[in-house]
Amino acid sequence: MSATMLAGMAGLSAEAAKFPVVVTQVQDPFGTPTAIPDTAPAQGMWRGVFAWPLNAISMGLLPSGKLVSFGSPPDDAAVQSGRYYDIWDPSKGFDPSGHTILPAVANVNSFCSTMAFQADGSLMAAGGIFEAGVDKGAAVVNGLGTGVSPLGAQMAADRYYSTMLSLPDGRQLIMGGSYPYNGGWADPQGSINKGFMSGMTPEVYDGTRWSSLFGANSRDAFGPENNRWWYPRAWIAPNGKVFGISAEKMWYLDPTGNGSIAVTPFKEPQRSANSAADAPNVGPSSTAVMYDTGRILQLGGNSYDNSSGFLASSRATLVDITGGNPVLTETAPTKIGRSWANATVLPTGLVAVTGGSLWDDQADGNAVLPMEMWDPKTGAWTLGPAASIYRGYHSTALLMQNGTVLTSGGGAPGPVNNKNAEVYYPPYLFTSVNGKAALAPRPQILSLTTNRLNYGQWMQVEVTAQAGVSQVVLLGLGLVTHSFNATQRRMVLNAGVSSDGTVAVQAPASANVAPPGYYQLVMIDQKGVPSPGIIVAIGPNTAAPPLASAPTPAVIAVASNAGGTTGG
Incomplete structure (x- = not known):
C-alpha cells in the first residue's frame, strides 16, 4: 500500500464518532516525558525504573488492554512460583492501585509455563512446575483479568519449558518441554530412558480435551540433545503448518490427523567461541521474532x-518461510553479542532488541544495557541508549498500546531478582522542533465499524491524523517468556481512504497469516509515527475484546512543529 493511497487525511475532525465501536481515550500509562534528550528522534529513550509487584518472568497483554505477569510471589522476587498473577491496569499508570494480585488455582503452578489465548479471550497458561504432585494442568486467566480458574483437562505429558500456539483452526498446540528440573543435554539418552522427555510428543487442545499427536513425536525437534526441548521457537507459517527452530534444527509440523513432522538442519549447535561473530546464534538463550508475514x-x-x-x-x-521451504540469509550482526535478550517487533517493522549478557546470564561487567534496533529495509543495526537495569534470563519485553516497550523481570535464579520495570520509547515517538527533541504529533483512532473481524472482511476506521496515514498494520498481542514471544507478528493490511475521508481496512485473508486471536490495529502516518494501538479480534469464533480503548497521545502545539522531522 503506497503512501499516496492514504494521503489527504490531515484535518479529519474528531468532533463526533462516526462508527458504532467508539474508542475510549484513556490516560497514557507513563504520562508525558519531561526530560527528552536531543538524541531521542534518532535513538529513542529509556524512561524511569518503576516498582513492579513481583518478578515478571512471564508477561502477556490481555484483550482488555490489561497486563498479566507472574513468576514469583509478591514478597520475594528470588522464589520460583507461578501461583500469583499480577494484573496491571495501564490506564492507572505505575500507582500501586493499578495492580491486583490474583491467587492461582489448586494443583497448578504456572512457573515456566507457556501461554496462548482461547477463543473466548481468556489466557491459558499450560504446564509449569509441580504443585501438589500435579504439573500437567493449566490455569486460565479470564480476558478481563478479574479471575483465574483451572482448565479442567489434563495433558498427557509433563510440560516444563514448552511452547504453545493457537492453530489456524482455533485449537491450541503445545510442544516441547520436559519433566520439571530433569532431563536434557547433559545426559540425552538417560533423560529419555528415565521418562523425563515425554514432551517430545506434541498435544492439541480442542476446547474440551487434549489429544497427543503421536505422528509428530520427534527427538530431533523436541529432544534432549542441545536442549531442543527448551521453549522451541515456533510460528504458524503461511502454508498453515507450524514452522520451528530448536537449537541446531528447524522443522515443519503438520497438526492434522495424527500429526507429522519433517526436520532439517538449521545451524551448528552451541559451542565455545573466541568471538561473538564466531559464536552460532542458536539455543534457548537466542531470541527470534516474526517481523513480517513469513x-x-x-x-x-x-x-x-x-x-x-x-x-x-x-x-x-533471516528465515523466509513465505515459499514453504525455509530460505536462510545472514543479515548484519548485532553490535554486541547477547544471551537471553528479548526481540520486540514495532509497528513500523523495526525490531528492538533489549537486554542480555555477553556470557550466559552474567550481570555486572557482562551485562548488556544498550538496546539495539534492526531495520528490515537496510539490514542494519543501530545501537541505542542504555537501560538502567540488567535484564537477562527470565526477563520480559512487551509492546504496549501506547507504542512503547515495557521491560521487566529477570532472575530467580539471579544474578538479579528484579521487582521493577523500565520503559523504552522508540524514535518514532519523537520529532525535532527548532533543533530540540519533543514528542511527535500522533494519529489517533477514534471509532470503528467493528472490533471483531473475519478473514477478508472490510471495516471502516475513523482516524485523526495531521500528517495523513500511509500504512495500516496488525500486531499480535504479546505473550513472552524466556526470550521468546510466540504470538507477536506484524502484517501490513490492505487499506484505502473512503469517500468520507475515513480509512477502509481489510482483515488478512487467511488464518495462516493471522491465526485466530487478538491484535493491535495501528495507523502509521506519512512521517512514520504510529497511532496508539486498538485491540481487535480476528477469526470467526474469536470473541470481541471486552472494550475498545487507547492511550491519548500527548499533544504539542502544531504550529511549533512546522518543518520538524520525525525520527524513524
Whole structure:
C-alpha cells in the first residue's frame, strides 16, 4: 500500500464518532516525558525504573488492554512460583492501585509455563512446575483479568519449558518441554530412558480435551540433545503448518490427523567461541521474532541453558518461510553479542532488541544495557541508549498500546531478582522542533465499524491524523517468556481512504497469516509515527475484546512543529 493511497487525511475532525465501536481515550500509562534528550528522534529513550509487584518472568497483554505477569510471589522476587498473577491496569499508570494480585488455582503452578489465548479471550497458561504432585494442568486467566480458574483437562505429558500456539483452526498446540528440573543435554539418552522427555510428543487442545499427536513425536525437534526441548521457537507459517527452530534444527509440523513432522538442519549447535561473530546464534538463550508475514529474525544466544559458559553470539539470520521451504540469509550482526535478550517487533517493522549478557546470564561487567534496533529495509543495526537495569534470563519485553516497550523481570535464579520495570520509547515517538527533541504529533483512532473481524472482511476506521496515514498494520498481542514471544507478528493490511475521508481496512485473508486471536490495529502516518494501538479480534469464533480503548497521545502545539522531522 503506497503512501499516496492514504494521503489527504490531515484535518479529519474528531468532533463526533462516526462508527458504532467508539474508542475510549484513556490516560497514557507513563504520562508525558519531561526530560527528552536531543538524541531521542534518532535513538529513542529509556524512561524511569518503576516498582513492579513481583518478578515478571512471564508477561502477556490481555484483550482488555490489561497486563498479566507472574513468576514469583509478591514478597520475594528470588522464589520460583507461578501461583500469583499480577494484573496491571495501564490506564492507572505505575500507582500501586493499578495492580491486583490474583491467587492461582489448586494443583497448578504456572512457573515456566507457556501461554496462548482461547477463543473466548481468556489466557491459558499450560504446564509449569509441580504443585501438589500435579504439573500437567493449566490455569486460565479470564480476558478481563478479574479471575483465574483451572482448565479442567489434563495433558498427557509433563510440560516444563514448552511452547504453545493457537492453530489456524482455533485449537491450541503445545510442544516441547520436559519433566520439571530433569532431563536434557547433559545426559540425552538417560533423560529419555528415565521418562523425563515425554514432551517430545506434541498435544492439541480442542476446547474440551487434549489429544497427543503421536505422528509428530520427534527427538530431533523436541529432544534432549542441545536442549531442543527448551521453549522451541515456533510460528504458524503461511502454508498453515507450524514452522520451528530448536537449537541446531528447524522443522515443519503438520497438526492434522495424527500429526507429522519433517526436520532439517538449521545451524551448528552451541559451542565455545573466541568471538561473538564466531559464536552460532542458536539455543534457548537466542531470541527470534516474526517481523513480517513469513519472515523471521533469529539472533544471539549460543548456550544450552543459563550457565553453559559459552560466549554469546552476535550473529543474526533471516528465515523466509513465505515459499514453504525455509530460505536462510545472514543479515548484519548485532553490535554486541547477547544471551537471553528479548526481540520486540514495532509497528513500523523495526525490531528492538533489549537486554542480555555477553556470557550466559552474567550481570555486572557482562551485562548488556544498550538496546539495539534492526531495520528490515537496510539490514542494519543501530545501537541505542542504555537501560538502567540488567535484564537477562527470565526477563520480559512487551509492546504496549501506547507504542512503547515495557521491560521487566529477570532472575530467580539471579544474578538479579528484579521487582521493577523500565520503559523504552522508540524514535518514532519523537520529532525535532527548532533543533530540540519533543514528542511527535500522533494519529489517533477514534471509532470503528467493528472490533471483531473475519478473514477478508472490510471495516471502516475513523482516524485523526495531521500528517495523513500511509500504512495500516496488525500486531499480535504479546505473550513472552524466556526470550521468546510466540504470538507477536506484524502484517501490513490492505487499506484505502473512503469517500468520507475515513480509512477502509481489510482483515488478512487467511488464518495462516493471522491465526485466530487478538491484535493491535495501528495507523502509521506519512512521517512514520504510529497511532496508539486498538485491540481487535480476528477469526470467526474469536470473541470481541471486552472494550475498545487507547492511550491519548500527548499533544504539542502544531504550529511549533512546522518543518520538524520525525525520527524513524
